[in-house]
Amino acid sequence: MKKLAIVALVAAGTLSLMAADGKALAAKCAGCHGADFSKKALGVSKVVKGWSAEKIAKSLEGYKAGTYGGAMKGVMKGQVASYSDADIKAVSEYIASIK
Numbered sequence: 655m656k657k658l659a660i661v662a663l664v665a666a667g668t669l670s671l672m673a674a675d676g677k678a679l680a681a682k683c684a685g686c687h688g689a690d691f692s693k694k695a696l697g698v699s700k701v702v703k704g705w706s707a708e709k710i711a712k713s714l715e716g717y718k719a720g721t722y723g724g725a726m727k728g729v730m731k732g733q734v735a736s737y738s739d740a741d742i743k744a745v746s747e748y749i750a751s752i753k
């Protein structure tokens with residue numbers, strides 16, 4: 655019985671680690687975009703704060719696929735290349751929720 659409980663705990667822990675956490679995913683963006691996304695990243699991006707989750711997700715999917723962006727889109731491709739669809743959704747919803 656004890657062993658079973660430990661297995662269940664470990665499984666639950668793994669699951670919560672794998673669930674996409676928008677806030678955690680957005681932490682690495684702050685250096686360029688600002689913690690509330692009100693900065694022009696590297697002086698060239700648009701200000702993302704105030705965008706809808708759909709608009710953010712579309713641009714991130716575009717960067718990942720190489721179909722969106724300006725002269726510095728390569729920078730953003732590197733940021734989101736490893737993001738799953740669920741990660742993009744979670745981070746977009748988090749950014750859109752920043753007031």
Ligand code: HEC
Nearest residue numbers: 682683686695696699700702713723724725726727729733
């Ligand atoms: C190393 C700096 C840097 C980091 C880190 C970074 N970005 Fe960017 N971001 C940029 C630049 C530069 C652009 C503009 C690229 C272009 O299209 O020419 C941009 C553009 C964007 C845009 C579209 C705005 C526009 O100009 O159309 C979104 C949305 C965005 N970034 C979200 C994110 C998210 C979410 C993260 C974190 C996962 C992130 N960025 C991390 C530099 C960065």
